Amino acid sequence: MSISAAHADAFVSEALATRKVWGIRDEAGFPTSTNPSGEIAMPFWSSESRAKKITDSVSAYVGFEPTPIDLAAFIERWLPGLEKDGLRCGLNWSGERATGYDLRPSEVLARLLAAEA
Template identity: 50%
Template sequence: MSISAAHASAFYREVIEHQEVWTVRDQNGFPAPEGSDGHRTMPFWSLLSRAERVITSVPAYRDFELISLPLKRWMEAWLPGLDRDGILVGLNWSGLRATGFEMPPLTVLDSVNSLTRDD
């Protein structure tokens, strides 16, 4: 399993356990950088500590503030909205360039839903 796949797996497990998702914003709003393939992706983290690590280690994210979102609200409003806007979801990005898995929002929604049904 790649590091990105491990981070994605941890993302699902941790958001279900803690019932919250973390993202970042600055005075311009929520970031959704464009990748080399032309798709925009909005990053989300499953734990405060994961998001803090990116803010403190990635220069492009240093001026962002951390935002906590209740899991239910994120699933009901954010993911459908990102899907309508054609923006992918970044799961637990990490490293000096803040990279990782990028997935379609409705795929992420289906994955969280299927895991919560299995409990």
């Protein structure tokens, strides 16, 4: 299993355990990034410490603050909105370039529901 796959699996288990996910935001809002395939993703993390590592070490995200999102709101409002807008969810991005899996919101929802069942 790749590091990105392990981080994506951890996203699901940790989000279900804490019942929240974490985004990052600044005065302009939540960031998006274009991946090498040309898809636009919004990053989310399963813990504040994971998000903070990125805002502390990746120059593109310095100045952003980790922001908690209730898991129910993420499932009921965020995922449908991201799907409608054609955005992907970046799960537990890590490393010096903040990379990882970018999944369709419907795929994130399916993973969450399958793990909760």
